[in-house]
Amino acid sequence: MGDKSVCDKEIAVPAAVIQYIDEGVKEKLPEGTQFHGITPSGASYWARTSKIDATNEAGEDTPFFIKVQQAEIGKKMVSSEYEAMKALYSVMPEIVAEPIAWGAYREESDIWFYVCRYCELSDDIPDLSDFPALLAEMHRRGASEKGEFGLDLLTYGGRNPHYFPPTNSWEETFSKCLQRTFDMEEETQGPDEEMHRLRDGLMTKVIPRLLRPLETEGRKLIPTLVHGNIWDGNASVDVNTGLPIIFDATPLYAHNEYEMAPWWAPRHKMTGAYIAEYIKHYPVSEPAEDFKDRGALYGLRFDLHASSLYTGNLRHRYIVMDTIRDLLNKYPLGYEGYLKEKVSTAGNDAHPHI
Structure with missing residues (x-):
C-alpha cells in the first residue's frame, strides 16, 4: 500500500467490496464479457482497487481495473476520475488506459466504482528516453x-x-x-x-x-x-x-x-x-x-x-x-x-x- 509515514490510517472502504464482482459493475462492462475472478491490484490511500479477470465474446483475455469508493464523496471521486481520464484518453490514448464506466454497486448501498482497461504495470517509472x-x-x-x-x-x-x-x-x-x-x-x-x-x-x-x-x-x-x-x-x-x-x-x-x-x-x-x-x-x-x-x-x-x-x-x-x-x-x-x-x-x- 502507500507510505505509512505519510498516512497510517486504514482505508475507509471495506475490503469485502473487492472480493466479488457486483452486478452493477457487470452491467457497465461490454456485452458478452465472461467473468473469471477478481483479485486485489494496485495501491491507494483512499480506495480499494482490484483486477477483474475476464474474456470477450471471442474468448480473448480482456481484464479490467476497478477502483471502489463509498459515500457521496466516493461518488464524486469516481465520476470525476472517469471524466478526467476520458479527457486525457481522447487526446493521448497511447499512454492512457481506456476508461470504461463508473457507477453504483447493486448489492451494496452507497458503494461506487470506476472501471478502465487493465494494464499490467512494471515496478519502474516511465523511461527518460520516451x-x-x-x-x-x-x-x-x-x-x-x-x-x-x-x-x-x-x-x-x-x-x-x-x-x-x-x-x-x-x-x-x-x-x-x-x-x-x-x-x-x-x-x-x-x-x-x-x-x-x-x-x-x-x-x-x-x-x-x-x-x-x-x-x-x-x-x-x-x-x-x-x-x-x-x-x-x-x-x-x-x-x-x-x-x-x-x-x-x-x-x-x-x-x-x-x-x-x-x-x-x-x-x-x-x-x-x-x-x-x-x-x-x-x-x-x-x-x-x-x-x-x-x-x-x-x-x-x-x-x-x-x-x-x-x-x-x-x-x-x-x-x-x-x-x-x-x-x-x-x-x-x-x-x-x-x-x-x-x-x-x-x-x-x-x-x-x-
Whole structure:
C-alpha cells in the first residue's frame, strides 16, 4: 500500500467490496464479457482497487481495473476520475488506459466504482528516453479549443477537491486555485500567523512577478491539457507494450510547465533529468530566466494540497513555508520591481541563462 509515514490510517472502504464482482459493475462492462475472478491490484490511500479477470465474446483475455469508493464523496471521486481520464484518453490514448464506466454497486448501498482497461504495470517509472517526449506531444495536441485556462470539472487529489476555475488568464486561474488550497490546508492544520503573512506575500508579490510576464509584453500562453499530478506514483510502464501509462489524473488546461511541478521535488524519482529532456521537445516559456522559480511556485501548490490531506502531519506545510520565504526573499518588490528593472536594463543585450 502507500507510505505509512505519510498516512497510517486504514482505508475507509471495506475490503469485502473487492472480493466479488457486483452486478452493477457487470452491467457497465461490454456485452458478452465472461467473468473469471477478481483479485486485489494496485495501491491507494483512499480506495480499494482490484483486477477483474475476464474474456470477450471471442474468448480473448480482456481484464479490467476497478477502483471502489463509498459515500457521496466516493461518488464524486469516481465520476470525476472517469471524466478526467476520458479527457486525457481522447487526446493521448497511447499512454492512457481506456476508461470504461463508473457507477453504483447493486448489492451494496452507497458503494461506487470506476472501471478502465487493465494494464499490467512494471515496478519502474516511465523511461527518460520516451516519456518526456510523449508528454510534450500530449501538451501540443491538447490545446484548449476555448482558449481558457482551468477546467469546469471538480477533480480530487485524495479526498480534497482541486479548484481551477476557467478564466482567460493563467495568473487568475492559478491564483484562485491557490487561495482555495490555502483555505483547505488551514481547515486541516489550523491557522498559523506566519503562514498568513507568507500567503499574503505570495499572492501579492510572487505570483504577479512570476506569472504576469508570461502574458504581457506581447507574450501569450496557450492553455493546454495537462495530467495535473505527474509523479512516480501516477505513472508506470505497460509491460506488454513497453509504453508509459499515466493514471489518477487531475487534469486542467494550464501553462504546460505546470505539469513538471512534481519533478522539481528531490523526493520524487522523476526529477531534473526529466525536466531537461522535456524542454528539448517543448521549449521553456519566456521569460526563460524565471523558469526554475516558476517550477518552485507550481511545486508548492502540490505540497500545500498534500498538507490539506493529512491532519497533524506538518511536513508539507514546512516545505511550503520554506519555499515561499525563498521566493519572497528573491522577489520582495513583486511585479512592480520587475517593471522597474526592465526600464533600468533597457538596451542590455545579455541573454539570460536558465
